Amino acid sequence: MIPFLKEEQHQRKLEFSTSLYTQESVVALQKALEQSLNMIVAEQKIVIDVSTLSDRDCLEILNFCLYHTKKQ
Amino acid sequence: MKNKFQQIDGWIKLIVNKEIYSLQTIYSAGYVFMDKAYLYLDMEGDQEIAIWLKPKEKDVDLNILGCQFMEELLNYAHYFSSLEKNAETTKLLLQRALFSAAPSLVHEAEDEEIQALIKELEEEEKKKESKEK
Numbered sequence: 001m002i003p004f005l006k007e008e009q010h011q012r013k014l015e016f017s018t019s020l021y022t023q024e025s026v027v028a029l030q031k032a033l034e035q036s037l038n039m040i041v042a043e044q045k046i047v048i049d050v051s052t053l054s055d056r057d058c059l060e061i062l063n064f065c066l067y068h069t070k071k072q
Numbered sequence: 073m074k075n076k077f078q079q080i081d082g083w084i085k086l087i088v089n090k091e092i093y094s095l096q097t098i099y100s101a102g103y104v105f106m107d108k109a110y111l112y113l114d115m116e117g118d119q120e121i122a123i124w125l126k127p128k129e130k131d132v133d134l135n136i137l138g139c140q141f142m143e144e145l146l147n148y149a150h151y152f153s154s155l156e157k158n159a160e161t162t163k164l165l166l167q168r169a170l171f172s173a174a175p176s177l178v179h180e181a182e183d184e185e186i187q188a189l190i191k192e193l194e195e196e197e198k199k200k201e202s203k204e205k
Contacts, residue, residue: 001081004112004124020095020113020121044115059110059126066111070099 002058005050014058016046016065025068029061077138084134086123086141087116093145097152098123101144109137 006013016026018041026046030036038049050058078085088098098121102111105125112124127137171178 003080003083004114015114017113017115019115062110062112063106066099066102066113067106070103 002055005058006047010051011049012051012053012058014048014050014061016048018044018046020069021046021065022069022072024072025065028068029064032064077135079134082134083124083126084138086125086138087120088123088145089119090121091119093121093149094152097145097148100148100152101141104144105141108132 004015006015023041023046026039026048029048030039035052037052040047048061050061053061076087098113102113102123105111108128110126110128114122114124116122123141125134125137125141127134171181
């Protein structure tokens with residue numbers, strides 16, 4: 001179980017604060033997954049719809065985005 | 073006192089002040105932990121950052137994992153502050169090493185410095201002249 005995953009109306013969403021993660025890291029994620037996840041870029045956060053992904057995939061996404069943010 | 077370590081559903085949440093630990097420090101410590109844990113960062117108000125950690129292996133003590141992460145943070149905070157403090161000395165040492173290997177570089181550097189000074193003086197004179205007019 002992932003406590004910070006937002007679940008509403010059968011949708012699971014991961015939120016990344018734009019102060020901590022770069023938008024490029026999320027774009028790199030889309031490319032790496034070779035599938036387009038719904039993504040909303042708001043003023044202070046990037047929200048990704050991960051409804052189609054397993055918990056394990058979500059966990060891997062976390063480290064992927066952090067790695068790509070650090071790399072930049 | 074506010075508890076800085078919280079355990080929720082197999083995760084440990086650490087709260088750190090961003091004035092004390094820079095983002096660079098947090099990313100570097102996080103990078104070291106990527107092999108053994110999943111990490112998530114979130115803003116906790118304006119000043120604090122929540123660091124969520126979930127061990128990849130089973131039967132890992134979350135409190136120990138949290139303490140190890142805090143140690144790594146301190147380690148990188150010290151590394152980056154020392155790097156900043158010693159930057160000027162490192163630059164001087166590198167310059168001296170380069171100049172002793174190639175003495176012609178000293179003359180080139182001196183020439184460049186003289187040219188820059190001349191240019192600066194010329195610009196100042198132009199400004200003075202334009203003001204007088």
